[in-house]
Amino acid sequence: MLIHPPRFWNMMARSYARRPVQNQAAYEYKLDFTARHLSPQDCLLEIGCGTGTTALIHAPNVAHIDAIDYSSEMISIAREKANQQGVENVNFEVSAFDNWPIPAKDQQYDAILAMSVLHLVLDLDETLDRIRNSLKEGGLLFSSTVCLEGMEKYAIPALGAIGLLPKIRVLTQEVLVERMQAFGFSVEHKWRPENGSTAFIVAKNGGYCRWN
């Protein structure tokens, strides 16, 4: 692979921060749905938090958020924004999810956010397993994932294969749901904006994994 993913996202970080949200109505739908399922005592983990916008929006609704990203540039922008906004209950850390410690049973997270990230991870099954082990039983995974169903299934990964983009996993919504279920999640909600390539899937950790 020509592109080292954290370096790619470091290069992108400032322009990513300036770029307006692509589909504001869809973004608000996901924020609103998520916020309605959070409680003030909740501890959250956000994986691949980017410049921190989502974590900072949810911060007033919960007790604490660990928001991680393997791009140091993304995290420095997120920290700048938290300082400007006076938000103190979000811990922004530079870390790949693979290196983030799995909490002990009595410290598992109430909810995990994975927005625009599951199609980028190296090993989806390993990531879902780590998410399941990091979440309380009954805890919710809120995810928004690029699911490629049509011709884009060939075009976008091709850019990854020649090193112009980080590698993008070719996932359909059906496969993603199937993998989540295989790792003990029950899918509580699925939503996709009309003609959108991103699937919003909310899944509950049922504590059972058919691979163990």
Ligand SMILES: C[S@@+](CC[C@H](N)C(=O)[O-])C[C@H]1O[C@@H](n2cnc3c(N)ncnc32)[C@H](O)[C@@H]1O
């Ligand atoms: C498309 S951006 C999405 C950022 C943010 N979640 C959003 O919705 O705007 C993907 C982010 O995930 C980060 N990322 C990708 N894989 C990761 C991993 N395994 N661990 C931590 N961060 C990761 C990238 O550095 C990048 O900032």
